[in-house]
Amino acid sequence: MKEKGRTCYFCRFWIGEGVRERGPHGECRRYPPVVTARHPDGKFPRTISTAACGEWQRMAAAATEEPAAARP
Numbered sequence: 001m002k003e004k005g006r007t008c009y010f011c012r013f014w015i016g017e018g019v020r021e022r023g024p025h026g027e028c029r030r031y032p033p034v035v036t037a038r039h040p041d042g043k044f045p046r047t048i049s050t051a052a053c054g055e056w057q058r059m060a061a062a063a064t065e066e067p068a069a070a071r072p
Contacts, residue, residue, distance in 0.1 A: 009049035012059045016049060024048060030055045 008014040008026065016026035025048055033042030 006052055006056045007049060008047045008051045010056075010059055012057045013055070014047065014049075022049075028053075 008028065009016070009022065011028075013030040014026050014028055015021050017023040025046060027044035028047050029044055033039075033044050035042045
């Protein structure tokens with residue numbers, strides 16, 4: 001059973017398509033691209049935002065405060 005919030009959408013390795021790279025489909029960037037006969041140059045696995053796996057790690061929180069050097 002998945003724990004709440006431990007889906008691709010909230011994983012640091014997942015890059016979604018669409019608006020702000022958080023669309024319903026995306027690519028898992030946990031490991032290097034997979035080379036197959038269909039994709040000889042390699043391709044990252046595609047997943048949906050609600051999928052989950054054992055490699056999940058929480059996304060880093062966005063910085064909400066501006067750096068001290070930018071302050072007047």
